[in-house]
Amino acid sequence: xxxxxxxxxxxxxxxxxxxxxxxxxxxxxxxxxxxxxxxxxxxxxxxxxxxxxxxxxxxxxxxxxxxxxxxxxxxxxxxxxxxxxxxxxxxxxxxxxxxxxxxxxxxxxxxxxxxxxxxxxxxxxxxxxxxxxxxxxxxxxxxxxxxxxxxxxxxxxxxxxxxxxxxxxxxxxxxxxxxxxxxxxxxxxxxxx
Amino acid sequence: xxxxxxxxxxxxxxxxxxxxxxxxxxxxxxxxxxxxxxxxxxxxxxxxxxxxxxxxxxxxxxxxxxxxxxxxxxxxxxxxxxxxxxxxxxxxxxxxxxxxxxxxxxxxxxxxxxxxxxxxx
Ligand SMILES: Nc1ncnc2c1ncn2[C@@H]1O[C@H](COP(=O)(O)OP(=O)(O)OP(=O)(O)O)[C@@H](O)[C@H]1O
Ligand SMILES: [Mg+2]
Numbered sequence: 001x002x003x004x005x006x007x008x009x010x011x012x013x014x015x016x017x018x019x020x021x022x023x024x025x026x027x028x029x030x031x032x033x034x035x036x037x038x039x040x041x042x043x044x045x046x047x048x049x050x051x052x053x054x055x056x057x058x059x060x061x062x063x064x065x066x067x068x069x070x071x072x073x074x075x076x077x078x079x080x081x082x083x084x085x086x087x088x089x090x091x092x093x094x095x096x097x098x099x100x101x102x103x104x105x106x107x108x109x110x111x112x113x114x115x116x117x118x119x120x121x122x123x124x125x126x127x128x129x130x131x132x133x134x135x136x137x138x139x140x141x142x143x144x145x146x147x148x149x150x151x152x153x154x155x156x157x158x159x160x161x162x163x164x165x166x167x168x169x170x171x172x173x174x175x176x177x178x179x180x181x182x183x184x185x186x187x188x189x190x191x192x193x
Numbered sequence: 194x195x196x197x198x199x200x201x202x203x204x205x206x207x208x209x210x211x212x213x214x215x216x217x218x219x220x221x222x223x224x225x226x227x228x229x230x231x232x233x234x235x236x237x238x239x240x241x242x243x244x245x246x247x248x249x250x251x252x253x254x255x256x257x258x259x260x261x262x263x264x265x266x267x268x269x270x271x272x273x274x275x276x277x278x279x280x281x282x283x284x285x286x287x288x289x290x291x292x293x294x295x296x297x298x299x300x301x302x303x304x305x306x307x308x309x310x311x312x313x314x
Pocket of ligand 1: 033039081117162176259261
């Protein structure tokens with residue numbers, strides 16, 4: 001994946017966020033504060049504006065710009081989490097014309113999420129889709145796989161993030177951050193296809 | 194010099210707590226990162242960083258509320274030259290006791306030790 005394709009990937013992701021904004025916030029209602037869609041849409045808009053104002057000339061520049069926009073504009077936990085993902089991506093692709101090792105890229109993103117949020121697998125956070133996605137990437141992962149990973153967060157009981165405050169009542173709801181991460185992966189897979 | 198930084202999702206909480214502290218302290222620098230702005234709930238890195246850098250003190254006791262507040266504080270801590278002590282105590286009680294102890298010239302260590310009693314996070 002080169003700069004142009006990576007730009008198309010992120011553009012597609014931002015469009016998906018905008019499209020699913022209401023649904024993402026709806027998912028956040030029963031187990032959080034109902035703002036995940038709004039938070040992400042605010043970040044996506046800021047990121048697009050920054051990219052328009054200054055067109056990136058490298059993969060590193062692209063990821064760095066998006067990371068900084070998300071860090072400063074999102075306003076919820078997804079800000080520092082996705083922001084750290086993109087800064088880790090930027091660091092990973094330093095000097096690369098094309099993304100040389102996608103699995104390593106996503107693994108660096110996952111590491112950044114874990115470092116920032118300190119969640120492990122099974123705590124009903126975006127880690128629960130990032131982790132299996134990274135694992136499956138080497139052998140090939142489909143849109144259906146991503147869908148299944150997102151749905152698998154439903155029966156989990158939240159022990160991290162805002163959803164942890166509602167404890168057992170978080171069971172039976174899809175984790176909003178996992179859903180938006182699913183959109184991120186789907187945008188990536190579609191752009192590769 | 195020691196100072197206090199208050200990080201809350203709500204502008205009103207951060208400012209309100211600051212007023213509460215100013216009732217009992219005079220010379221303690223207190224800065225806030227409350228909400229994304231006056232009307233929007235949330236926390237973000239630039240506002241936390243600003244509260245840290247604007248504070249006159251170089252040793253800062255940081256008090257925060259929920260979820261992303263801590264993530265942003267920890268990111269800001271990695272970016273600043275200042276010494277940050279991030280307290281897991283109840284926001285209002287923790288900040289109040291820290292302020293009172295600073296008035297009686299308590300050391301950062303003794304404040305930190307005292308506040309452990311109030312840990313809720
Ligand atoms: N500690 C964490 N580790 C990993 N992911 C997390 C963590 N905390 C929250 N999340 C993810 O963030 C999503 C919520 O994002 P959102 O933008 O709604 O932030 P929020 O929880 O409302 O933020 P805040 O903490 O400011 O209230 C969750 O669905 C979850 O996937
Ligand atoms: Mg939320």
